[in-house]
Amino acid sequence: MPSIYLSPSVQEFNPYITGGNEEYYMNLVADAMIPYLRASGISVTRNNPGDSLAQVINQSNAGNYDLHLALHSNSSPENLAGQLMGPDVYYYTYSSEGKRLAEIIANNLKVIYPNPNLVTTLPTTTLAELRRTKAPSALVEIAYHDNYSDANWITNNIPQIGYNLALSVTEFLGVPFVEP
Numbered sequence: 624m625p626s627i628y629l630s631p632s633v634q635e636f637n638p639y640i641t642g643g644n645e646e647y648y649m650n651l652v653a654d655a656m657i658p659y660l661r662a663s664g665i666s667v668t669r670n671n672p673g674d675s676l677a678q679v680i681n682q683s684n685a686g687n688y689d690l691h692l693a694l695h696s697n698s699s700p701e702n703l704a705g706q707l708m709g710p711d712v713y714y715y716t717y718s719s720e721g722k723r724l725a726e727i728i729a730n731n732l733k734v735i736y737p738n739p740n741l742v743t744t745l746p747t748t749t750l751a752e753l754r755r756t757k758a759p760s761a762l763v764e765i766a767y768h769d770n771y772s773d774a775n776w777i778t779n780n781i782p783q784i785g786y787n788l789a790l791s792v793t794e795f796l797g798v799p800f801v802e803p
Contacts, residue, residue, distance in 0.1 A: 655785020709741025720759035
């Protein structure tokens with residue numbers, strides 16, 4: 624049975640411009656994904672919102688997961704606060720499978736995000752959750768929580784985002800997508 628370590632943000636200190644915070648909404652996205660993943664025959668392990676990033680990475684590495692997926696929302700640098708938009712899908716620069724996962728996710732997000740041209744796939748060597756996990760991984764910054772339009776898009780489309788990300792996971796793992 625294929626398996627995933629699902630890691631919604633543990634950053635409750637990142638407020639949404641529309642109310643709520645990153646940890647809250649990313650856990651709702653994870654909640655929306657899980658029924659589709661399980662119906663598709665994928666074993667799901669999920670982080671605990673109270674865990675530190677180091678604990679999340681250690682838990683992921685303690686298992687034999689087929690992928691590690693981190694769910695986040697983004698914020699702009701202070702000088703661009705509220706101005707940036709769109710999903711960014713990160714992968715570890717030296718991971719061909721991580722890149723493949725990120726590209727699948729980005730291509731599927733282009734179908735549901737209002738401006739598909741703003742969906743990007745980005746290599747990185749700095750994000751610990753990609754650099755230090757042993758399973759192929761991606762970190763999805765679903766959209767910008769400091770941008771009013773993006774924050775509203777996230778909060779009003781949790782079921783569609785969860786469905787879309789679960790579809791991406793099944794595509795990456797090569798298993799049929801099954802509705803619960």
